[in-house]
Amino acid sequence: MRANIRRGERTRVVIVGCGLGGLKLAVSLRHSGFQVVVVDKNNYNQFPPLIYQVASAGLEPSNIAFPIRRLFQGYPHYYFRMAEVKSIDENEKAIQTSVGTIHYDYLVLGMGATTNFFGNEQIAHNAIPMKTVSDAMALRNHILHNLELAETETDADKRQKFMNVVIVGGGPSGVEIAGALAEMKKYVVPRDYPDLADRMHIYLVNSGDRLLKAMDKKSSATAEKELVRKGVHVRKGWRVTDYDGRVVRMKNGETIESANVIWVSGVKANTIAGLPDEAVGHAGRLLCDRMNRVKGMTDVFAIGDQSLIEGDAAWPQGHPQLAQVALQQAENVARNIVRKEHGQDMRPFVYKNLGTMATIGRKAAVAEIGRWKFGGLTAWLLWLVVHLRSILGVKNKFFVLLNWLWNYVNYKQSLRLILRSNREK
Ligand SMILES: Cc1cc2nc3c(=O)[nH]c(=O)nc-3n(C[C@H](O)[C@H](O)[C@H](O)COP(=O)(O)OP(=O)(O)OC[C@H]3O[C@@H](n4cnc5c(N)ncnc54)[C@H](O)[C@@H]3O)c2cc1C
Secondary structure (H helix, E strand, C coil), X not given: CCCCCCCCCCCEEEEECXXXXXXXXXXXXXXXXXXXXXXXXXXXXXXXXXXXXXXXXXXXHHHCEEEHHHHCCCCCCEEEEECCEEEEECCCCEEEECCEEEECCEEEECXXXXXXXXXXXXXXXXXXXXXXXHHHHHHHHHHHHHHHHHHHCCCHHHHHHHHEEEEECCCHHHHHHHHHHHHHHHHHHHHHCHHHCCCCEEEEEECCCCCCCCCCHHHHHHHHHHHHHCCCEEEECCCEEEECCCEEEECCCCEEECCEEEECCCEEECCCECCCHHHECHHHCEEECCCCEECCCCCEEECHHHEEECCCCCCCCCCCCCHHHHHHHHHHHHHHHHHHHCCCCCCCCCCCCCCEEEEXXXXXXXXXXXXXXXXXXXXXXXXXXXXXXXXXXXXXXHHHHHHHHHHHHHCCCCCCCCCCCCCCC
C-alpha cells in the first residue's frame, strides 16, 4: 500500500477533501482519539468566497489558500496524503487513490462541487470557470493578456473582442466578479492602458429574470441597480447556448463577440466510482439521511456541496451549497461519529441560517440576516468583517486587510502580473 499509513489500534476516520467542510470535520475530531486520515488532491485549503478577488487581481492566491500540512502540525494521529481519490470499495471498506489504497472505519466525503457546463463541450473548452484558485489565476492571466493584445490590435472589431468580458451566470459569483471587473475598468484600465479607456465592456448574462435568485427580490434589485451604475451591461432572460472562443450565442438569437467568457452558471458535485446509483441525486449530489449518512451505504457520510440531505421539512430541495452548511454539517458528523463509537444515538442535522451576502465592488453589498435585508456601505463593511474572520492564518488576515485598505484608498495595487509557466504558454 503506497499510501503508507500504519493502521494501529485506533478507529480510523478517513476524510476525502480538505475544503471548508473537510477541514472543519478534521479539526472537530482533534480530541476524539481517532486516527484521522485527510486526503486531498491539492496540498492547500482554499477560501472560495474570495476567489473572485484573485481573479480580478485584488488579492494574491497565497492570501486565500493555506498549506494543509501546516494546519495539522501538533495534531497527534493525524495523517495527510495529497492524492486524488478515484473509487470506493464498500465491501473492503477502502478507497482507491492515486497513491494507493486506504482502508477506513468511517469515511466522510467532502469533495465539494465543480463547474457544470451542462454537457456543452465547446463552452467547456473555450470559457473560463471560476471555482478554484487555479481557475482564478488562469482568469486573471487571460484577461490581462487580452488587454495587452487589445493595445496592439489595429482592427477595431478585433480589438473590441479582446475588451469585451462576458460573465455567464447572475448568482453571487457572477455579481461579485462583475462588480470587481467594473472597478478594474474604472480605475485600472484608464491608468495602465490610456488608449483603451472606455473601450472595456462587461456583460453579465443571466438566464433567469433576476440576479441573485436565492436572495430576496429587493436584494436582487439593489445588486442590479448598483452594477448598472458601475457600468455593467446586465442582460436578464438571456440563455447562452454556445461559445466558440469568438462569439457568445444566446437562445434568443442575440450574440456578443468576446475573447473573455467567464462561466459561473452552474455546479455539479464531484464524484468517485463505486457509489450506489440510488445515492446519486440532483446534479450528482449524494443523497443522505438527516445524519449525513449516504443512502444505501454503511459508515459512509457526505457533507457540504457534495451532499443533499433528504427529509428536512424546512429544506425540501436540500440545503444550499454554502460555506455555513458545509461547516455546520462537518461539526454534526464529527459529533455523531464520536457518539456512535460510544454506543449513543446519532443526532439529525439542523441548519442554522446565519445569513447570506454578496459584494458589488467597493463600498456596496447586499446582506440578508434573518428578517433584516440591507445594502450599501453597512452591508459591505459587514461583509469585510465576516470574510476577514474566516480567512485562515494571522499572516493571511493581515495581508488581506492591508490589501483591502490600500485598494480602498487608491486602487493602485501591483498584482497585475501575467505569470504563467512555459508549458502553459
Ligand atoms: C467562487 C466561489 C465563491 C463562493 N462564495 C461563497 C460565499 O460568498 N458564501 C458562501 O457561503 N459560500 C460561497 N461559496 C460556496 C462555498 O465555498 C462552498 O459551499 C463550500 O466550499 C463547500 O465546502 P465543501 O467542503 O463541501 O467543498 P470544498 O470547500 O469545495 O472542498 C472540496 C475539497 O475536495 C477536494 N477534492 C475534490 N475532488 C477530490 C478528489 N477526487 N480527491 C481528493 N480530493 C478532492 C478539493 O481539492 C477541495 O479541497 C463559493 C464558492 C465558490 C466556488
